[in-house]
Amino acid sequence: xAELSPNAPVSESGLTVRGLRLAFGDTVVQHDLSFHVAPAxxxxxxxxxxxxxxxxxxxxxxxxxxxxxxxxxxxxxLISDDPGERAAxxxxxxxxFQSTALWSSMTVGENVALPMQLHTRLRPAExxxxxxxxxxxxxxxxxxxxxxxxxxxxxxKRAGLARAIALDPDYLFLDEPSAGLDPITxxxxxxxxxxxxxxxxxxxxxxxxxxxxxxxxADDSIYLDNQSKTAIAHGNPRDLxxxxxxxxxRAFLKREPIEEPARDPA
Numbered sequence: 106x107a108e109l110s111p112n113a114p115v116s117e118s119g120l121t122v123r124g125l126r127l128a129f130g131d132t133v134v135q136h137d138l139s140f141h142v143a144p145a146x147x148x149x150x151x152x153x154x155x156x157x158x159x160x161x162x163x164x165x166x167x168x169x170x171x172x173x174x175x176x177x178x179x180x181x182x183l184i185s186d187d188p189g190e191r192a193a194x195x196x197x198x199x200x201x202f203q204s205t206a207l208w209s210s211m212t213v214g215e216n217v218a219l220p221m222q223l224h225t226r227l228r229p230a231e232x233x234x235x236x237x238x239x240x241x242x243x244x245x246x247x248x249x250x251x252x253x254x255x256x257x258x259x260x261x262k263r264a265g266l267a268r269a270i271a272l273d274p275d276y277l278f279l280d281e282p283s284a285g286l287d288p289i290t291x292x293x294x295x296x297x298x299x300x301x302x303x304x305x306x307x308x309x310x311x312x313x314x315x316x317x318x319x320x321x322x323a324d325d326s327i328y329l330d331n332q333s334k335t336a337i338a339h340g341n342p343r344d345l346x347x348x349x350x351x352x353x354x355r356a357f358l359k360r361e362p363i364e365e366p367a368r369d370p371a
Contacts, residue, residue, distance in 0.1 A: 117180045119143050119179065120165070120276065121142075121177040122140050122141075122165065122175075123175045124137060124173060124174040124175065125137075125139070125161075125171050126174055127164055127169075136334055136335055138161065138174070138327075138336055139174075143325070145302060145306050146324040147298070148325045148327075149310075149319050150312045150313075150326070151314060151326055151329070151357070152328055152330065152331065153314065156329040156330065156331035157334075158329055159203075159280055159312055162280055166195075166200055166278055167184075167191070181194060196224055196272055196274070197274050197275045198276050199269035199270050199276070199277045200277075200280070201266055201279045202280050203280045205261045205262060207253040209254060211252075212249060212251060212252055213240070213248050213250075213252070214236050214240070214248075214249030216264060217249075217268045217271050218232050218236050219268070219271075221235060221272065235271070236249060236271075239268075239270055243263040243266045243267045244263055245263050248260070248264075258285055259293065259294060262286070266298075266301070270301065276310065277301070277309045277310070278310050279309065279310070281312055281315075282298065282311060283295070283318045291315065291318060295317075295321045299321075309322075316358065316360065320342055320343060325341060326338075326339070326341065326345070330353060338350070345358060
């Protein structure tokens, strides 16, 4: 199970989120979030639209700061006063954004090379070899010279994945990776994500509300509730579909409508 007591000691391995509170001013998005992501597991953050899934992801990758709580990678706190420590930790994180965020004016090869050019001392020939290797890993061998606009939606996702793993991260974050893809392409992307996890030993944290993908890739998960504004279920979604205590979780996983409580007549 993923549930973690806010007072539990921080694990020395994996990602630990403890007592996290997400808010914009006086508007609370989620509160009291505590969970653990085991190494080399695929962990899914799920819930209905607008519950705060992508907001949580942005906090974990340090694009936004939480009001309260801790985020630790292998026992090291994400929030550090040492710029060097913070930068080193960020280099251990790869991100595939929902829109892929590929630079449209750069070729696929240039997109994948950019993180290595900015954050390593590799020579151009070494970067060239690494770009070819990363593209081959995602099934895009030989596509270095193509522009993102020349790629299908599924190929753009793969190119985004290649860039996300350019620096050999320990943690890979995916924001709605299957969004906008047809079922067959989505299924192939799910298979690729699992192969990368196995081949590279990645810890994968994915935001998704796509049930086929959730049931296929997730080793563990957390369900964010948009009513109580906290997590109301933790565990493997294949178990939660029948065993979750809250009916909203079971209804979400079974694609069933939730009946609203009856209101007293005025």
